[in-house]
Amino acid sequence: MEKGKGDYNAHCLILPYPIQGHINPMLQFAKRLRHRRVKITLAVTKFLYSTMQEFPEFVSIETISDGFDEGGRAHAGSFEEYFETFSRVGAETLMKLLERLKNLDCAVDCIIFDPFLSWGFDVAKKSGLLAALFFTQSCAVDNIYYHVYKGEIKLPLSDDEIIIHGLPPLEPKDTPSLIYIPGSHPTALKMLVNQVEHLGEADWTFVNSFYELEQEVIDSMAKFSHVKTIGPTIPSMFIDKQLQDDKEYGLSIFKPNTDACKKWLEQQAPCSVIYVSFGSLSEVGPEQMEELAKGLKASNKYFLWVVRASEESKLPKNYAEELSEKGLIVSWCPQLEVLAHEALGCFITHCGWNSTLEALSLGVPMVAMPCWTDQSTNAKFVSDVWKTGIRTLPDEKGIVRDTEIVRCLELVMDREEGKEIQTNAIKWKKMAREAVDKGGSSDTNIDEFVSALMNPPI
Numbered sequence: 001m002e003k004g005k006g007d008y009n010a011h012c013l014i015l016p017y018p019i020q021g022h023i024n025p026m027l028q029f030a031k032r033l034r035h036r037r038v039k040i041t042l043a044v045t046k047f048l049y050s051t052m053q054e055f056p057e058f059v060s061i062e063t064i065s066d067g068f069d070e071g072g073r074a075h076a077g078s079f080e081e082y083f084e085t086f087s088r089v090g091a092e093t094l095m096k097l098l099e100r101l102k103n104l105d106c107a108v109d110c111i112i113f114d115p116f117l118s119w120g121f122d123v124a125k126k127s128g129l130l131a132a133l134f135f136t137q138s139c140a141v142d143n144i145y146y147h148v149y150k151g152e153i154k155l156p157l158s159d160d161e162i163i164i165h166g167l168p169p170l171e172p173k174d175t176p177s178l179i180y181i182p183g184s185h186p187t188a189l190k191m192l193v194n195q196v197e198h199l200g201e202a203d204w205t206f207v208n209s210f211y212e213l214e215q216e217v218i219d220s221m222a223k224f225s226h227v228k229t230i231g232p233t234i235p236s237m238f239i240d241k242q243l244q245d246d247k248e249y250g251l252s253i254f255k256p257n258t259d260a261c262k263k264w265l266e267q268q269a270p271c272s273v274i275y276v277s278f279g280s281l282s283e284v285g286p287e288q289m290e291e292l293a294k295g296l297k298a299s300n301k302y303f304l305w306v307v308r309a310s311e312e313s314k315l316p317k318n319y320a321e322e323l324s325e326k327g328l329i330v331s332w333c334p335q336l337e338v339l340a341h342e343a344l345g346c347f348i349t350h351c352g353w354n355s356t357l358e359a360l361s362l363g364v365p366m367v368a369m370p371c372w373t374d375q376s377t378n379a380k381f382v383s384d385v386w387k388t389g390i391r392t393l394p395d396e397k398g399i400v401r402d403t404e405i406v407r408c409l410e411l412v413m414d415r416e417e418g419k420e421i422q423t424n425a426i427k428w429k430k431m432a433r434e435a436v437d438k439g440g441s442s443d444t445n446i447d448e449f450v451s452a453l454m455n456p457p458i
Contacts, residue, residue: 007037007039008037008038008039009036009037009038009450009453009454010038010039010109010110010450010453010454011038011039011040011041011101011106011107011108011109011110012030012033012038012039012040012041012108012109012110012111012112012132012453013040013041013042013043013098013101013108013110013111013112014026014027014030014040014041014042014043014059014112015043015094015111015112015113015114015117015120016042016044016114016117017114017116017117017136018044018045018047018048018066018072019280019281020251020252020253020254020280021136021279021280021281021352021353021354022114022116022136023044023251024233024249024251024354025134025136025208025231025233025354026112026114026134026136026233027042027056027059027249027250027251028233028234028235028249029112029134029206029208029230029231029233029446030042030058030059030112031058031236031243031246031250032230032243032446033446033449033450034058034059035242035243036446036447036450038450038453039060039106040058040059040060041059041060041061041062041101041108042056042059042060042061042062043062043063043064043094043097044061044062044063044064045063045064045065045066045069045072045086045090046063046064046065046066046069047066047068047069047070047071047072048072048253049061049063051072051253052251052252052253053252053253053254053255054250054251054252055250055251056249056250056251057250058250062097062101064090064093064094064097065089065090065093066082066085066086066089066090067082067085067086067088067089067090068082068085078187079185079187079188080187083187083191086117087117087119090117090119091119091122091123094120094123095123095126095127098123098127098129108127108129109129109130109453109456110124110129110130110131110132110203110453111123111124111127111129111130111131111132112132112134112206113131113132113133113134114134114136115133115134115135115195115196115198116191116192116195118194118195118197118198121133121198121201121202130203130204130453130456131198131201131202131203131204132202132203132204132205132206132449133198133199133202133204133205133206134206134207134208135195135205135206135207135208136208136353136354137207137208137353137374138207138209138214138217138353138356138374138377138378138381139207139209139214139217139218139221139227139229140167140214140217140377140381141176141353141374141377141378142195142196142207142221142227143164143166143167143217143220143221144164144167144170144175144176144179144377145176145192145193145195145196146196146199146221146224147164148179148193149193149194149196149197153179155179155182156182157172157175157179157180160172162174162175164220165220166216166217166218166219166220166221167216167217167220168380168384168385170377170380173376174376174377174380175376175377176192176373176374176376176377177370177371177372177373177375177376178192178372178373180376184372188373192373199224199225200224200225204228204449204452205225205226205227205228206227206228206229206230206445206449207227207228207229207230207231208229208230208231208232208233208353208354208357209229209231209232209357210229210231210232210431210432210435210436210440210441210442211229211435211441211442212431212434212435212441213229213360213386213428213431213432213435214229228445228448228449229435229441229442229445230442230445230446230449231357231435231436231442232357232358232360232361232432232435232436232442233357234336234357234358234361235247235248235249235336236436238336238340238361238362239361239432239433239436240433240436240437240438240440242436242437242438248334248336253280254280254308254331254332255332256330256332256333256334257330257331257332257333258333258334258337260328260330261304261328261330261333261334261337261338262337264304264328265304265338265341265343265344266343268302268343269343270342270343271342271343271344271345271413272301272302272343272345273301273302273303273304273341273343273344273345273346274296274299274301274302274303274304274345274346274347274348274409274413275303275304275305275338275339275344275346275347275348275364276292276296276303276304276305276306276347276348276349277305277306277333277335277347277348277349277350277355278306278349278350278352278369278371279350279352279354279355280308281352282350282352282371282372282375283310283311283371284311284314284371285314285399286314287397287399288399288400289311289314289315290314290316291399291400291401291402291405292348292369292400292402292405293315293316293319294316294402295401295402295403295404295405295406295409296323296327296405297323297326298402298403298405298406299405299406299409299410300326301326301345301409301413302326302327303326303327303328304327304328304330304333304338305327305328305329305330306329306330306331306332306333306335307329307330307331308331308332309331312331315329335355335358336358336362339358339359339362339364340362344364345365345412345413346364346365346366346367346409346412346413347359347364347365347366347367347389348366348367348369348405348409349366349367349368349369350369350370350371350375351366351368351369351370351375351376351378351379351382352374352375352378353374353378356378356382357432359388359389359425360386360388360425360428360429360432361428361429361432361433362429363425363426363428363429364425365388365389365412365413365418365421365422365425366382366388366389366390366412367389367390367392367405367408367409367412368382368383368389368390368391368392369392369400370391379391386424386428387420387421387424388421388424388425388428389412389421389425390408390411390412390421392404392405392408
């Protein structure tokens, strides 16, 4: 139904960066808004739309162009070319979309944009709309990038310790990899640093986190931006159960092996299974894949391992067949259902922010194997701040060996130290639920936003 027919309090357009890990948390936030009678339009690229396996039913989906409608990022000559073209063509096609919606008596009130697409702010202001930033990374990571953006952290890093108010003392390896590895991805680093350029300018700044989890960081950021946490943005039925029909994210680029995973997990004892996944984007090198395979075998524990189709060739020959009694290897799985299953005992994770928040919200201990970008910072907080897991120690080649994987698994699942990790995991699970439950910190922030949409400044 259209806003003009009076069924909605306001109309928000969601503008995500076109990857699964950025779309899902923005969609979950949209569900909370929709529950409060805010109309939602999701704007995705034409190529992404053509590849989606399922579509969310609670939003209107519209398309814009990134300039590569037939193949997306893969059809660009370089990431730099893709990013520049998307900035120009995306802004042009978004303006046309806003005008079309206005002509249909369905005008947008606010653009909630992924700061990777910082041009969303300019489009909003040119169109006379409210602009809301939505960070899909932790407040800690956003704070680090802000200090790089302001020149208060000089690159390349030269100090052995980085001090930022609100954060624990950091070694270079605790910062995002694009910062501590000089010249590794210059265009990506530029995009990530520049995502904070509209902090303090946007009408609202949202972060997929919760206040209790990053209280010191958020309080320190108040000096330059009023950050509002609205997470953890995972389906309501896994956490607070306010939205009775919210059992999954509702959008998927990969098709999960749901039945196989469920059937296999049902056969395992409580807290006995290791779940291994490195998300939708991270790539594991052939040598690291072999060491991980050896480590899982040597642990002599049951494991469920997600190996995307593009990564399968890196597995040792006949590995899946040889380990079929102990392990199940699938190309994709319903991660929330797996993490929530009583058979789960541990999660070997790359520490992408979505996976980290899901494990925290469901009380699952972690073994952290960060690959790149923000994952090293997330792993630092998992092991040293929230104490819900242990971070693996790579060798001088940057490879986590099989013996180290076994050590970490034994510590988390079998030794006395693991009991403290398990206790902390349950503590954060409870606090995550309280944040999004009625009257919690994130729930209150969402209410305040909807109230502001309904009563815009004159």
